[in-house]
Amino acid sequence: MSTSPLHLPDAEAQCRALAEQIRPHLTPDTALVGIYSGGAWIAERLTQLLPLPEEAGLIDISFYRDDFAEKGLHPQVRPTHIPFEVEGRKLILVDDVLYTGRTTRAALNELFDYGRPAAVELAVLADRGGRELPMAPTYCVWHLELPRQTCLTLKRDDAGRLSWSVEDHA
Amino acid sequence: MRNPQLNENGELTHLLSIEGLPRHILSHILDTAASFMGIADREVKKVPLLRGKSVFNLFFENSTRTRTTFEIAAKRLSADVINLDITRSSTAKGETLLDTIDNLCAMHANMFVVRHAASGAPYLIAEHLKRVRHKNIHVVNAGDGRHAHPTQGLLDMYTIRHYKQNFEHLTVAIVGDILHSRVARSDIHALTTLGVPEVRAIGPQTLLPAELAKMGVRVHHDMNEGLKGCDVVIMLRLQNERMNGALLPSAGEYFKHYGLTPEKLALARPDAIVMHPGPMNRGVEIDSGVADGKQAVILDQVTFGIAVRMAVMSILAGN
Numbered sequence: 001m002s003t004s005p006l007h008l009p010d011a012e013a014q015c016r017a018l019a020e021q022i023r024p025h026l027t028p029d030t031a032l033v034g035i036y037s038g039g040a041w042i043a044e045r046l047t048q049l050l051p052l053p054e055e056a057g058l059i060d061i062s063f064y065r066d067d068f069a070e071k072g073l074h075p076q077v078r079p080t081h082i083p084f085e086v087e088g089r090k091l092i093l094v095d096d097v098l099y100t101g102r103t104t105r106a107a108l109n110e111l112f113d114y115g116r117p118a119a120v121e122l123a124v125l126a127d128r129g130g131r132e133l134p135m136a137p138t139y140c141v142w143h144l145e146l147p148r149q150t151c152l153t154l155k156r157d158d159a160g161r162l163s164w165s166v167e168d169h170a
Numbered sequence: 171m172r173n174p175q176l177n178e179n180g181e182l183t184h185l186l187s188i189e190g191l192p193r194h195i196l197s198h199i200l201d202t203a204a205s206f207m208g209i210a211d212r213e214v215k216k217v218p219l220l221r222g223k224s225v226f227n228l229f230f231e232n233s234t235r236t237r238t239t240f241e242i243a244a245k246r247l248s249a250d251v252i253n254l255d256i257t258r259s260s261t262a263k264g265e266t267l268l269d270t271i272d273n274l275c276a277m278h279a280n281m282f283v284v285r286h287a288a289s290g291a292p293y294l295i296a297e298h299l300k301r302v303r304h305k306n307i308h309v310v311n312a313g314d315g316r317h318a319h320p321t322q323g324l325l326d327m328y329t330i331r332h333y334k335q336n337f338e339h340l341t342v343a344i345v346g347d348i349l350h351s352r353v354a355r356s357d358i359h360a361l362t363t364l365g366v367p368e369v370r371a372i373g374p375q376t377l378l379p380a381e382l383a384k385m386g387v388r389v390h391h392d393m394n395e396g397l398k399g400c401d402v403v404i405m406l407r408l409q410n411e412r413m414n415g416a417l418l419p420s421a422g423e424y425f426k427h428y429g430l431t432p433e434k435l436a437l438a439r440p441d442a443i444v445m446h447p448g449p450m451n452r453g454v455e456i457d458s459g460v461a462d463g464k465q466a467v468i469l470d471q472v473t474f475g476i477a478v479r480m481a482v483m484s485i486l487a488g489n
Contacts, residue, residue, distance in 0.1 A: 060205065063217035063484075072181070072488025073219075075198060077205040087213075113214035 011154060011162040014141045016041055019049035021139045022092065022123060024166045029118075030090045032056040038079055038096025038154035041162055042125060046094065055080035056094070064106035080110065087115035090160050096154035098124040101135035126164075128152055133148070174296055177305075181489040183484050185319040190357040196363055200328050202481035203474070209246060210476070219484045223280040227253045228270075229312070230261070230286040235448055235472065236312050236322075240283045245477035249281075257346035269292065269300050275299075281308045281483065289315030308486040310479075316352055321482055322447055323356030325475040327364060330402055330465055332474065333443050337361070341368040341379045343396055343438075346406035346428060346455050347377045353447045362386050372396035373428060376417040393428055394401055396424040400438040405430055405446045408455045421454050431457040435465065443467045 034043025034056050043056035058081045062074040093107055106123060108130040111117065121138035146152060151167045171189050177183040182192055182195055209215055225244040229237050235323060237253065244251045254274075267286075274282070292311035299307050313319040327337075328405040334340055342361055348354040348371050361369050362385065371382050372390045380390050390396030397403065418424055435444065444456075444466045452458050460466060 010195055041354050062205070063219050068219055068488055073202065077202050079205045079208055081208070109218070113216070115213050 002103060006162040008166065009142060011125065011164055012045075015045040015063055016049060017141045017164065018042070018123060018125060018139055019046050020142065022046065023050060025121075026050060026052075027090055028053070029088075030092060031084055032092050032094055033059050033082065033107070033111065034094045034105060036060045037156075038125075040092045041154065041156050042096060042123075043094040045162070046123075048104070054084050057084065059093075059107055059110055061103060061106040065107065066102055066112045066119055085115060087116050088118050090119045090121075092121045092123050094123050096125050097152050098122070098127045098135065099130050099139050101131050101133035104135045105133055123137045124155065126152060174293060174300075175420050177276045177489055179489075182485055183305075183489050184246055184292070184311075185320050185486060186292050186309065186311045187321045188363065189318070189358045191363065193363050193365070195328065196216055196360060197392070199324055199478065199481050199485060200331060202485060203324075203328055203477040206246075206477040207474075207481075208482040210473075216246050216248050217307040218248045220247040220280075220487055221279065223249045223487060224278060225249045225251050225281045225283060225483070226274055226279045227251065227312075228256060228274075228282055228286075229254070230256045230267075230284070230291070231313070233285055233313065233329055236285065237442070238477055239472065239475045240310075240321075241311060242478050243483060244281075244283075246476070247480055247484055249483070267321060271298060275302070275307060276306055278376040279307060281291065281310065281487065283310045283312050285312040285315070287473075289317035299383065304401045308484060310484075313352055316350055317355065319352040319356050319447075321475070321479050322353045324482065325471055325478040326353075326361045326404065326445060327446070328474045328478050329445060329471050330443075330483050332470070333467060334401060337364040337366045340366050341399055342366055342402040342404065343370040343372055343390075343400045344404045344406065345393065345396070347376045348373055348382070349379050350404065350409060351406050354404075357404060358382075358385050358387055370396050370400070374418070374424075386393065393434060394437055397434055398438040400442050403430065403435070403438055403442055403444050405444065405450075405456050407447065407449060408451055410451070421451075429453070429455055429457060430460050432459045432463065433464045435460055435463075438484065445471055448472070 014016035026146045027066045031054055032046055040058045047056050060078045060080050062077040123139040126142040127137055127140045149169050153165050155163055155165050175184045175186050226235055227240055241251050291314050292309050296309045311318055311320055344354050370388045370390055371378055372393050444460055446468045450461055452454055
């Protein structure tokens with residue numbers, strides 16, 4: 001069951017609000033790393049909105065998931081691409097939804113295989129509660145509580161516009 | 171009968187042969203391999219996918235390159251790798267293949283990488299594991315007799331896709347001793363499955379199997395004719411031991427007719443790539459001018475082979 005996107009906040013406006021939250025904390029060596037796929041789209045938006053020296057890095061955490069033994073390899077793995085030195089940098093990890101915290105943990109593990117960053121922050125559009133690990137966002141524009149069976153996902157249409165979708169799984 | 175390589179959900183659980191695998195499984199392996207390519211350039215050249223898993227390399231037949239690349243691939247996936255020196259082990263003392271396997275299962279093996287001179291040995295092991303209900307132990311065929319060498323076939327496909335982007339308009343020639351070549355067999359199955367419209371086999375009558383036409387392959391005995399317009403030329407090693415039989419007159423004679431020289435390569439398309447599974451016999455099937463030339467991608471095949479073997483092992487381990 002899908003609810004109309006009208007009841008959900010405008011994801012494009014949320015991207016702009018997220019950029020404004022981040023702006024005062026930018027340093028000359030800040031770089032973004034977006035987590036596929038939603039986080040990568042948001043990182044792309046933030047790169048347009050903020051004065052950043054480089055394009056964003058993109059990370060696919062499939063090789064670092066902690067549920068590999070149960071679920072196997074994701075059918076569509078995309079190459080992680082980090083076009084800058086991670087060593088000593090201030091990084092902002094970007095994702096669409098913060099939920100259990102397991103994706104964030106996997107992304108941190110992967111980042112550290114590229115080098116030792118000076119600091120890592122976390123920027124998300126939505127924090128839906130339900131944490132299973134001690135993780136908290138540094139920047140977040142939408143706090144909500146959703147039951148376990150509800151799936152909140154960011155979508156991108158053919159024109160590149162971002163929007164939210166909510167589905168209930170029985 | 172279900173393909174013995176697939177589980178009840180149709181997912182790949184052993185890699186025994188390319189024959190009978192659907193295109194989407196081959197494409198998934200190649201796509202996954204592409205994601206592994208960047209790992210060699212990182213600070214830490216490992217991902218944790220197979221952490222805590224034990225991969226046993228069982229090479230009943232020698233092969234330095236294949237065994238080494240499987241070992242590197244498993245280590246880059248964080249697996250523990252155990253190389254068994256079979257020639258000095260219990261097999262030499264008379265233990266049967268399946269007794270060896272049972273013993274290794276008792277040591278909590280998670281994956282066997284098997285090279286064997288007998289066609290079908292990896293299949294026998296996979297069937298045995300099913301019979302004794304070890305459904306979480308996976309088998310990778312690293313070359314069995316004249317039958318199949320699926321990871322070589324896949325790394326060849328990866329190489330072709332890397333240089334030619336897609337398979338739909340290609341003409342690919344395989345040259346040499348196709349009769350005794352498990353690489354050729356795996357390549358032919360992979361090429362036709364991935365949609366290559368023209369696969370050619372070039373070689374003397376005595377080294378080409380009779381069933382090639384049935385596999386959708388066009389046969390050429392004249393190399394000059396067969397190379398015309400090719401996008402990809404796959405050279406096969408001429409196994410020296412064949413020289414002693416009645417199949418060939420001499421190495422010199424063979425080179426004259428089927429050795430790849432710069433002059434013959436000029437008949438293929440100007441952007442054609444030259445591949446070889448190694449080890450090469452310079453001056454027998456390939457001239458040094460070609461082997462070291464701009465169109466040769468032979469060392470890239472070795473590099474791609476690591477990523478392809480990582481992809482195969484991680485997909486199997488997850489299914």
